[in-house]
Amino acid sequence: MDLEQIRQLSARDMAEVDRVVQERLRSDVLLINQLGLYIINSGGKRLRPLLVLLAARACGYAGPHHVPLAAIIEFIHTATLLHDDVVDASDLRRGRDTANAIWGNEAAVLVGDFLYSRSFQMMVEIGSMRIMEIMAQTTNTIAEGEVMQLLNCHDPDTTEARYLEVIRSKTAKLFEAAARVGALLGEQPPQIETAMADYGMHLGTAFQLIDDVLDYSADSTETGKNIGDDLAEGKPTLPLIHAMREGTPAQVELIRQAIEQGGRDHIDAVQAAIESTGAIAYTAQSAREAADKATQALEGLPTSQYKDALYALAEFAVSRTH
Secondary structure (H helix, E strand, O other): OOHHHHHHHOHHHHHHHHHHHHHHHOOOOHHHHHHHHHHHOOOOOOHHHHHHHHHHHHOOOOOOOHHHHHHHHHHHHHHHHHHHHHHOOOOEEOOEEOHHHHHOHHHHHHHHHHHHHHHHHHHHHHOOHHHHHHHHHHHHHHHHHHHHHHHHOOOOOOOHHHHHHHHHHHHHHHHHHHHHHHHHHOOOOHHHHHHHHHHHHHHHHHHHHHHHHHHHHOOHHHHOOOOOHHHHOOOOOHHHHHHHHHOOHHHHHHHHHHHHHOOOOOHHHHHHHHHHOOHHHHHHHHHHHHHHHHHHOOOOOOOOHHHHHHHHHHHHHHHOOO
């Protein structure tokens, strides 16, 4: 099952999610409508809302609440993108101008805040204190992850353990929440809810690690990003951490300076160091191990086409090229 087939399986539910997203983005403030629609319609993969839909169906849920929950997850993810682009001073995402590049940092941050607050309005309407608890903890952990990433920026002494903690907090936590609330809607026992949360956490980790691989190896026309964007921002991602661990003294010094200074001045030499130390293969293997843990977490679910789709989603996370 490829990604298109996974999407077809949830096409009706996703169409309803899109309707809810468009409806709940509306505001009397015109700028919120313009900026919100721009970022929501900017060509993202919509994996997180898709995960809510698949997890709920795989856990036997047949009610209506998975749709607004999927929209909530998408709003929270979009808010983090808006804030990230401001923090990173990014002017390009998915091959398009970022919202902050068009409307300015102030508008991007404030519309991100609007999306967060709208998400919690929608959670209140669902009326589940347990869902509120999960999502409140999730957004708090994401914020902590963003601050941890900021602290790691331009720090060449960032360890693999510290970096993986950032991934789990900043990226994987929302995947975890998406899978967990699906199990919660399906009224699954605690062990299944925990297993689904583990699936989401490992899936999100694999997804981010492949993003790190693509930052140094992908075609920019596919990713909509420039090679070495993370290095330009001084981010010590896993390929760089591994290359410093395995490289020659000259390579280590080169990478340390590149992280400390940021920019792409020495990107070719850094890429050569990454390739010669096997850093891309190491990071890809780490992603594969995370994806394997994700699929193992699904073993307790009953057989269904939705369970098959969750397996396929883990495979997509590590085999994708953009």
